[in-house]
Amino acid sequence: MPKEPVLEIRNFNVDYGLGDQAVRAIRDVTLTLHRGEVLGLAGESGSGKSTLAYGVTRLLPPPGVISGGSVIYHPPGDQPYDVMALSPAELRKFRWAETSIVFQGAMNSLNPVHKVSTQMLDVIRAHEPQLSGPARVARAQEMLKLVGISADRMDAYPHQLSGGMRQRVMIGMALVLEPQIVIMDEPTTALDVVMQRQILAQLVELRERLGFSVLFITHDLSLLVEFSDRIAIMYGGRIVEQARSADLYKDSLHPYSEGLLKSFPALRGPRRELSGIPGSPPDLRGMPTGCSFHPRCPHAFDRCSTDIPVLGVPEARNDPNRSVACWLPGRVPVA
Amino acid sequence: ACSNGDTNNSTASSGGTAATVLNVGMPNGPQTENHNPFLGSSSGASLGYRWMIYEPLVMINGIKPQEPGKPWLATEWKWADNFTKLSLTIRDGVTFSDGKPMTAADVAYSFQLRKDNEGLNQDAIPYGTITQSGNKVDLTFTRSQFVNQNKILAVFVVPKHQWSTFKDPNQDTVKQPIGTGPYKLKSFTPQSTTLELRGEYWQELPKVKELRYTSYNDNNAQTTALANGASEWSFVFVPNVKTVFQNKDPENHKVWAPANLGIHGLWINTTRKPFDNPALRRAMDKVINRDDIFQQAEAGYFYPKIESVTGIPTPAGESFIAPEFKDKLHAVDVDGAKAELAAAGFKLEGDTLKDPSGKPVTITLTDPAGWSDYITSLEIIKDNLSTIGIKASIDKANQDAWFKAFDEGDFDAGMHWTNGGATPYDIYQNIMDGKILKPVGKGGVSGNYGRFNSPEATKALDQYANATDDAARTAALNTLQKIMVEQMPIVPTGASNIGALYSTKNWVGWPDEQNQYAPAQPTQQNALQIVLSLKPAGA
Amino acid sequence: MSAPATTITAVTPEGPEVEAAPAKRQRLRFVANPKATTGLVVLALFCLIAVIGPWIAPYDPSARSSDLLQPPSAQHWFGTTHLGQDIFSQVLVGTRGVMFVGLLAGIVATALSVLIGVSSGFLGGAADEALSALSNVFLVIPALPLIIIVASTIPGAGDLMIALVIGLTSWAWGARVLRAQTLSLRRRDYVEAARATGESTWRIITVEILPNLTAIIASGFVGTVIFAVMSEITLAFIGISTISEWNWGTILFWAQSQQALAQGAWWWFVPAGLAIAVLGTALSLVNFGIDEFVSPRLRSSGHTRVKTKDGRTVRMKVGFTPVLTTHDKTAPVTPVVRVDEAKGTV
Amino acid sequence: MKFLLQRIAFYLFTAWAAITINFFIPRLIPGDPVTSLINKFQGQMSTEAIDSLYVLFGLDKDASVWSQYVDYWGQVFRGDLGLSFTFFPTPVSDILGQSLPWTIALVGITTFASFVIGTGLGVLAGWRRGSWLDGLLPVTTFLSSIPYFWLGLIAITLLAGQGSFFPSSGGYEPGLVPSWNSEFIGSAVQHSLLPAVTILISSVSGWILSMRNMMVTVASEDYITVAHAKGLSERRVMVSYAARNALLPNVSGFALSLGFIVGGTLLVEIVFSYPGIGYNLFQAVGAKDYPLMQGVFLVITISVLVANLIADIAYLLLDPRTRKEG
Amino acid sequence: MTATQAAPTTGDVVLEAENLTKHFPVRRGLRDLFTRERKAVHAVDDIQLTLRRGRVTALVGESGSGKSTVARLMAQLYTRTSGDIRLHGESVTVHGGRKFRAYCRQVQMIFQDPFASLNPVHTVRYHLTRALKIHGRAGTNSAELEQNLRDLLLRVQLTPPERYLDKFPHELSGGQRQRVSIARALGADPKALLADEPVSMLDVSIRLGVLNLLRDLKERLDLAILYITHDIASARYFADETLVMYAGRMVEGGDSETVTQHPAHPYTRLLIESAPDPDRLDRVGDPKDAPADEGGGEPPSLIAPPTGCRFHPRCVHAMPKCSTEHPPRFELPLVDSGQAHWAACWLYEEGAAK
Numbered sequence A: 001m002p003k004e005p006v007l008e009i010r011n012f013n014v015d016y017g018l019g020d021q022a023v024r025a026i027r028d029v030t031l032t033l034h035r036g037e038v039l040g041l042a043g044e045s046g047s048g049k050s051t052l053a054y055g056v057t058r059l060l061p062p063p064g065v066i067s068g069g070s071v072i073y074h075p076p077g078d079q080p081y082d083v084m085a086l087s088p089a090e091l092r093k094f095r096w097a098e099t100s101i102v103f104q105g106a107m108n109s110l111n112p113v114h115k116v117s118t119q120m121l122d123v124i125r126a127h128e129p130q131l132s133g134p135a136r137v138a139r140a141q142e143m144l145k146l147v148g149i150s151a152d153r154m155d156a157y158p159h160q161l162s163g164g165m166r167q168r169v170m171i172g173m174a175l176v177l178e179p180q181i182v183i184m185d186e187p188t189t190a191l192d193v194v195m196q197r198q199i200l201a202q203l204v205e206l207r208e209r210l211g212f213s214v215l216f217i218t219h220d221l222s223l224l225v226e227f228s229d230r231i232a233i234m235y236g237g238r239i240v241e242q243a244r245s246a247d248l249y250k251d252s253l254h255p256y257s258e259g260l261l262k263s264f265p266a267l268r269g270p271r272r273e274l275s276g277i278p279g280s281p282p283d284l285r286g287m288p289t290g291c292s293f294h295p296r297c298p299h300a301f302d303r304c305s306t307d308i309p310v311l312g313v314p315e316a317r318n319d320p321n322r323s324v325a326c327w328l329p330g331r332v333p334v335a
Numbered sequence B: 001a002c003s004n005g006d007t008n009n010s011t012a013s014s015g016g017t018a019a020t021v022l023n024v025g026m027p028n029g030p031q032t033e034n035h036n037p038f039l040g041s042s043s044g045a046s047l048g049y050r051w052m053i054y055e056p057l058v059m060i061n062g063i064k065p066q067e068p069g070k071p072w073l074a075t076e077w078k079w080a081d082n083f084t085k086l087s088l089t090i091r092d093g094v095t096f097s098d099g100k101p102m103t104a105a106d107v108a109y110s111f112q113l114r115k116d117n118e119g120l121n122q123d124a125i126p127y128g129t130i131t132q133s134g135n136k137v138d139l140t141f142t143r144s145q146f147v148n149q150n151k152i153l154a155v156f157v158v159p160k161h162q163w164s165t166f167k168d169p170n171q172d173t174v175k176q177p178i179g180t181g182p183y184k185l186k187s188f189t190p191q192s193t194t195l196e197l198r199g200e201y202w203q204e205l206p207k208v209k210e211l212r213y214t215s216y217n218d219n220n221a222q223t224t225a226l227a228n229g230a231s232e233w234s235f236v237f238v239p240n241v242k243t244v245f246q247n248k249d250p251e252n253h254k255v256w257a258p259a260n261l262g263i264h265g266l267w268i269n270t271t272r273k274p275f276d277n278p279a280l281r282r283a284m285d286k287v288i289n290r291d292d293i294f295q296q297a298e299a300g301y302f303y304p305k306i307e308s309v310t311g312i313p314t315p316a317g318e319s320f321i322a323p324e325f326k327d328k329l330h331a332v333d334v335d336g337a338k339a340e341l342a343a344a345g346f347k348l349e350g351d352t353l354k355d356p357s358g359k360p361v362t363i364t365l366t367d368p369a370g371w372s373d374y375i376t377s378l379e380i381i382k383d384n385l386s387t388i389g390i391k392a393s394i395d396k397a398n399q400d401a402w403f404k405a406f407d408e409g410d411f412d413a414g415m416h417w418t419n420g421g422a423t424p425y426d427i428y429q430n431i432m433d434g435k436i437l438k439p440v441g442k443g444g445v446s447g448n449y450g451r452f453n454s455p456e457a458t459k460a461l462d463q464y465a466n467a468t469d470d471a472a473r474t475a476a477l478n479t480l481q482k483i484m485v486e487q488m489p490i491v492p493t494g495a496s497n498i499g500a501l502y503s504t505k506n507w508v509g510w511p512d513e514q515n516q517y518a519p520a521q522p523t524q525q526n527a528l529q530i531v532l533s534l535k536p537a538g539a
Numbered sequence C: 001m002s003a004p005a006t007t008i009t010a011v012t013p014e015g016p017e018v019e020a021a022p023a024k025r026q027r028l029r030f031v032a033n034p035k036a037t038t039g040l041v042v043l044a045l046f047c048l049i050a051v052i053g054p055w056i057a058p059y060d061p062s063a064r065s066s067d068l069l070q071p072p073s074a075q076h077w078f079g080t081t082h083l084g085q086d087i088f089s090q091v092l093v094g095t096r097g098v099m100f101v102g103l104l105a106g107i108v109a110t111a112l113s114v115l116i117g118v119s120s121g122f123l124g125g126a127a128d129e130a131l132s133a134l135s136n137v138f139l140v141i142p143a144l145p146l147i148i149i150v151a152s153t154i155p156g157a158g159d160l161m162i163a164l165v166i167g168l169t170s171w172a173w174g175a176r177v178l179r180a181q182t183l184s185l186r187r188r189d190y191v192e193a194a195r196a197t198g199e200s201t202w203r204i205i206t207v208e209i210l211p212n213l214t215a216i217i218a219s220g221f222v223g224t225v226i227f228a229v230m231s232e233i234t235l236a237f238i239g240i241s242t243i244s245e246w247n248w249g250t251i252l253f254w255a256q257s258q259q260a261l262a263q264g265a266w267w268w269f270v271p272a273g274l275a276i277a278v279l280g281t282a283l284s285l286v287n288f289g290i291d292e293f294v295s296p297r298l299r300s301s302g303h304t305r306v307k308t309k310d311g312r313t314v315r316m317k318v319g320f321t322p323v324l325t326t327h328d329k330t331a332p333v334t335p336v337v338r339v340d341e342a343k344g345t346v
Numbered sequence D: 001m002k003f004l005l006q007r008i009a010f011y012l013f014t015a016w017a018a019i020t021i022n023f024f025i026p027r028l029i030p031g032d033p034v035t036s037l038i039n040k041f042q043g044q045m046s047t048e049a050i051d052s053l054y055v056l057f058g059l060d061k062d063a064s065v066w067s068q069y070v071d072y073w074g075q076v077f078r079g080d081l082g083l084s085f086t087f088f089p090t091p092v093s094d095i096l097g098q099s100l101p102w103t104i105a106l107v108g109i110t111t112f113a114s115f116v117i118g119t120g121l122g123v124l125a126g127w128r129r130g131s132w133l134d135g136l137l138p139v140t141t142f143l144s145s146i147p148y149f150w151l152g153l154i155a156i157t158l159l160a161g162q163g164s165f166f167p168s169s170g171g172y173e174p175g176l177v178p179s180w181n182s183e184f185i186g187s188a189v190q191h192s193l194l195p196a197v198t199i200l201i202s203s204v205s206g207w208i209l210s211m212r213n214m215m216v217t218v219a220s221e222d223y224i225t226v227a228h229a230k231g232l233s234e235r236r237v238m239v240s241y242a243a244r245n246a247l248l249p250n251v252s253g254f255a256l257s258l259g260f261i262v263g264g265t266l267l268v269e270i271v272f273s274y275p276g277i278g279y280n281l282f283q284a285v286g287a288k289d290y291p292l293m294q295g296v297f298l299v300i301t302i303s304v305l306v307a308n309l310i311a312d313i314a315y316l317l318l319d320p321r322t323r324k325e326g
Numbered sequence E: 001m002t003a004t005q006a007a008p009t010t011g012d013v014v015l016e017a018e019n020l021t022k023h024f025p026v027r028r029g030l031r032d033l034f035t036r037e038r039k040a041v042h043a044v045d046d047i048q049l050t051l052r053r054g055r056v057t058a059l060v061g062e063s064g065s066g067k068s069t070v071a072r073l074m075a076q077l078y079t080r081t082s083g084d085i086r087l088h089g090e091s092v093t094v095h096g097g098r099k100f101r102a103y104c105r106q107v108q109m110i111f112q113d114p115f116a117s118l119n120p121v122h123t124v125r126y127h128l129t130r131a132l133k134i135h136g137r138a139g140t141n142s143a144e145l146e147q148n149l150r151d152l153l154l155r156v157q158l159t160p161p162e163r164y165l166d167k168f169p170h171e172l173s174g175g176q177r178q179r180v181s182i183a184r185a186l187g188a189d190p191k192a193l194l195a196d197e198p199v200s201m202l203d204v205s206i207r208l209g210v211l212n213l214l215r216d217l218k219e220r221l222d223l224a225i226l227y228i229t230h231d232i233a234s235a236r237y238f239a240d241e242t243l244v245m246y247a248g249r250m251v252e253g254g255d256s257e258t259v260t261q262h263p264a265h266p267y268t269r270l271l272i273e274s275a276p277d278p279d280r281l282d283r284v285g286d287p288k289d290a291p292a293d294e295g296g297g298e299p300p301s302l303i304a305p306p307t308g309c310r311f312h313p314r315c316v317h318a319m320p321k322c323s324t325e326h327p328p329r330f331e332l333p334l335v336d337s338g339q340a341h342w343a344a345c346w347l348y349e350e351g352a353a354k
């Protein structure tokens, strides 16, 4: 797969609130999504995964504000531009046509009072007004068929569909304009495993066909390892590690990633020792100094509590595909 | 679509031509179409236009009931056998508004109707026989009708050919009223009724071509209409009538409120101690300021002040007042009251009056909350009574509770009215008649709420009603006056009025102090007389 | 009338995050809410006047004087009536009746609505059907006409009676809201958990459920008080109730029956009306406070305008997150690795 | 379907209860219509006349309450509401037929207008929080805390003076006969302006507020964020997604609050001398005219019920979730 | 009345359910009044369950399969439609009052959602004090009560206890709340603990702490624990025995390791295939990866459940018999651990796994 970036998030900062009461939910995040890849974003609850997803599309609810950074979008065969600098009208055009989002609860993402078809056609009408009515319907039907929903369910209301079907409708809707990027924020956590696998399988298949990139957010690391090409781990509003999924699974560098991996009981293979991560997630208002993970870190030493580690390619594994933010020996970035 | 009520009549008179429409108003709320003249609930009665359609046998001047009436549909009438027989001669050449002539048969039928239907016989006249021959109608009564004579003569006539077709005259709304009066119905709406002039009439046709009766929802709306000229004639209580009405057009806005023979006053429960003591009641009378009540509670016109100590309103009852009281006018006399009380064994200690047994005298004055003029009167009375050390409190009762309390004699004192009639008999009968006396706690009385027990008064009332000659009547009435002055079963404050507020802007010829040819109230029978006398202003 | 409108919002189910929202700090926050504080202060003032009004009134409100129908002056701050009574004193003295009826009716209606609403919601089954049918009937039957009819039938109805009539006829809305809320609370895990711990039904209702309904009950109470005050004043104004004591409605009744406005005596009419409006507004403000307290989303956060570093102002709005940095579409790409200065020490 | 059947059962029950209450209330009233008439004709009615009235009104008969109740139901089904005492012997149904159109025209239209305006403003205020519309809220709250009648009377004094465009009372020009011509309708509209504005001012705030609150609640729903994410135009998101959903609770609120509005009407009609049904009730109460009182109360209750039914149906149409099959 | 018991040892049956069935009547519309039959949600049908002292029994199954209903039935929060619940061998049916309390003392339940199962208006102290008081374990004076409260918090590893006693639930993190819930359940000193998805609402890193705590309690207090979850991997990790439910019925059961490593019933296989597994070599989406047992489709309606085996409409191995006859339990040959293993599937009729 060619390593062509489609979305570059640079030094991204998000605050909730203003001035002194501001909560800094995303701190200086830099992340690149390549064309056609599935990038997994993991981290425990409150680490800022959703905030990042909303922030990139500028959909944060008040009092969220983007306090810094840029998000460079590379349209295929065109000049890249910064999403943060778009005017509302430009942004509206950008949305869904280039980046679509699938949220966690499909029931809440679909307006309960409108038919599925209405909500689907709404998008097409907003972005491709030149398309005729029947053509729109045809497009919508085709898309729903792709996600495994028969055309006769077009006129159903969300409540008449099961959870899995709704989620599929949302995925179908996300793909209806064939965007470059699909952001998925815990799209399957509300479903049971059987349904989850069905939907993910479908998604992978569609990606092959349509070639979009996916930013996949979940806290289920075992799912990510299986499903994504690369994984970024978030902790306390920062990216602490980034690597190909296999690398991360087998050889995680950050103690937090390690802890996360040791929190999941494995279904197969030998019964592993599960140690989990001691302590509790940090409070965003009172972040520890230095590395925000240091109070919970089994390997913490002096420097961890004073200096903030920088995300970079670790010395020990000089692999441009991975980076980590840790002061442990061998993990500090190459100069 | 921008017609404006205020300029209504001026459009009629704007071109220099005289007015043709008279706007009458009453504050009685939306009406339903009901022209049955017998029913007080009808729109005809409520607005008064029934008298423009149905005419009486004799027109009695309500403010001068002792004057002989004016022949109207009857040209002559004669009482006989101590007012148990009446023979009437009916006018010829009168036609109903449908063109049919009015005959003695219609008159007899009108009496028969009342005799047969208790509901229509509002004055409970004990009709005997009713016979008709030619243009004569003869009636007999089972009792002397001296006191009811005016009521019988004022009976209005309905057409037999229409009324005999009604299934139940009690409940018919008479959608097409037919009468002998100069007007006929033009249109009806819940807000207003319009009458137009008939082509022919047995008298000279009036100048008012059209009568427009408007029913306003309440006193406020009526007052506003009067003030801005939309209403030219009405009967309504207007507080501070000078500012609110008269000053709006001092030239033309007039109030004339003559008294009739019915009064309002403070009824006192004569069974409750110490108010069973006439001396105390007399003392109360001496301090109650009738003038304040007239000016402040009755806006200076509504219930004219009663001057005479006998409680008989003047000038309506002037001629009935006994010689000994002729010039005795009521005046506030606190010292006199104190002297009277002292003589009767009451003691004024500081500002508390103690009765002969040493108990402080207190009194609860009660009237329904909504009756603002009565309540205002009570406020004044409360204040007045404090000058002789009586501590009064005011209880603003619920209307029903108040009715019940009065009915059963369960009250200390309160403002209430008396019946009215052609002579002061009705007033006194209502106050003192022992025949309708019931013990405290028993209801169903229709008078004597104060439970005034005086065999002497009862006897005098009986004598008056059944006397065969005027001398006996005068004597009986004088006795009653004396009892009234000495015993004071009620403290009179004001007389009922049958007056009106009217405007002389478009129409002149209204009755007033100088020309008291009729009571001015638009819902009285005499209203027809007034309309007949009106002339366009400036003509 | 504002009673129904403000309570509608209370019906909307709140997400669990609201339920779990801070309780202790919230209590303080309620008082910190400027609307609620204003409302409470004004309300307290009226309560104070209700208590001490008769003592501080300069005149006996019923006493006549020779100053008939005087406009406001130094002697008579609000002028006088046609009998020379001091209107200022009447307003002061009349406050007690208004507050008494309002509060008592509020208490009666609230007690009834809690009793009926909570038991109907908690018991379920036939009892629920019957009770909610009852409250639905009371809800559909228009309250004010009913109150007018009932009040006019009771002989010698004093303040107490009027308060009871209003209270007995206006509980239905609260009962309905409470029932809905109880129904949702009944299914909450902590109620089930309390049952599984072995708590008695009675204790579950009073200790586990009722405290969670406080805000709704309070808001219902405030709504009923508004309604009761309005009804009481209306009854007095149209002359139906037999108030032997002064209240604002009685003042207006007198003003109206003496056609104060036609006489130009605005001072007779205006103060009592304004007093009602101010009291009503104060109560509504308290209710807003409660609404916002229950549903934090309603709190209008003070700053909706954001100043960016370069001095632009951006509005915070749903759907378009403001960006505080300036942007140049052709700005060079910043280096990926960069040491973040003191940011970690926030 | 089931929902509808349940509602219908509820309506039948409520109608029964209301009609029954309606039957009993007047019978518990201590006073009687005759004494009230005496009051009306203070001092001008003789004792004898009073007795004749009792006979006239049929109050001298005695019947058991149960047989009266049965008779009453018979009457209700025949649409016969009896004869009014105040306007004896006009049937109550005639009186109501005459005043109902006025009330419906004034209150119905104004209430609806108030609902529409209030909801519209509420939508905007809720959508653009922190804009000048938020400043409107305290003002409207204050206005709605003013008693109807007081506001009305002040309006009359200030605006309906002599020579003003606004008439101070009545439903139309006295002298005009109700008919469908431009003159009459113009006059009716002119007369209804002031009362309508009064009602609007005092009732609009409730709608603004509840709609605003609903909007605020709805605006934070996920599907709104999704609608934004879809790149729909702001207007479309506001109207079709936010307002459409926020409206639902308000629809049922609208029906239920009708009862309050009808109460308020009574005052407006009293103050503006408007010939509507509320004023009838006021008259009936004053005169202990219980057939009329019953009639008015019945009409009010039934119309509130009908409005509720309509709102239920509207809700059914607006919210597909209640349209569950089965 | 109670049978005298010898000193209980690990493995003693504490709580048992036999043929436990729960049907929730569906609210009937007017139209249904005319039909004879009553509709019902067949939430739980014919369940056998045994909780033993010192052992954890896991109950897994997809959402809506009736797991919580089983727990609530066992806690006597629902009345059962039929079947029997035996506590220490004695059949118990209680609805409320004193007897219910006595039952509660022995059987306690932990709810799924730690955010919802503590009343937001009461402090930790209140919750625990009530639990102690109701079951008469509060001690005679306040000092004793205080000591008991401390003990309780210490037992769930909330140290130091003083720091937590006077906090409101919202001031605690999810794991701390769940610990308080567990402490409350322990307040009754129960013999059996019914944990209804005690960790599914918790964050990954906190989950483990709570599960370890439960295991620790099991060992120290010899509790019989019913662990309900839909995360089959955690059942493997935590439970001694695992039961699999599908659409209100038990379909497979046995030793956790056996059930997870050698699933027998097609549904269990589907479940295990579907669970995310980082060790899987091939990635999702590869055609060969599609779970062999994927029948597609959705869970069945419980109002009119499929006849015969409830899984048959989705089952790739379905035989004609499956749609007509309900499969009984078939004992399976022991694999490696030597533990009992059964499945309710006609595939095993002959007693041999295919």
Ligand SMILES: Nc1ncnc2c1ncn2[C@@H]1O[C@H](COP(=O)(O)OP(=O)(O)OP(=O)(O)O)[C@@H](O)[C@H]1O
Pocket (backbone or CB within 6 Å): A016, A017, A023, A025, A043, A044, A045, A046, A047, A048, A049, A050, A051, A052, A062, A063, A064, A219, A284
């Ligand atoms: N409106 C807000 N005001 C203040 N802080 C907020 C707000 N919204 C979110 N936060 C904080 O921002 C942080 C990041 O939240 P976010 O929702 O992005 O986390 P997440 O990683 O998506 O968690 P989860 O896995 O639970 O979805 C959290 O600590 C949260 O408390």
Ligand SMILES: Nc1ncnc2c1ncn2[C@@H]1O[C@H](COP(=O)(O)OP(=O)(O)OP(=O)(O)O)[C@@H](O)[C@H]1O
Pocket (backbone or CB within 6 Å): E024, E041, E042, E043, E061, E062, E063, E064, E065, E066, E067, E068, E069, E070, E230, E302
């Ligand atoms: N009180 C009830 N009334 C009617 N049906 C119910 C009730 N409680 C549960 N059910 C139904 O019974 C079935 C089983 O529900 P249950 O809650 O036991 O499932 P579960 O396995 O615990 O699911 P989850 O994993 O989502 O918690 C579901 O179909 C549910 O809809």
Ligand SMILES: [Mg+2]
Pocket (backbone or CB within 6 Å): A049, A050, A051, A185
């Ligand atoms: Mg998230």
Ligand SMILES: [Mg+2]
Pocket (backbone or CB within 6 Å): E067, E068, E069, E112, E196, E197
């Ligand atoms: Mg469950």
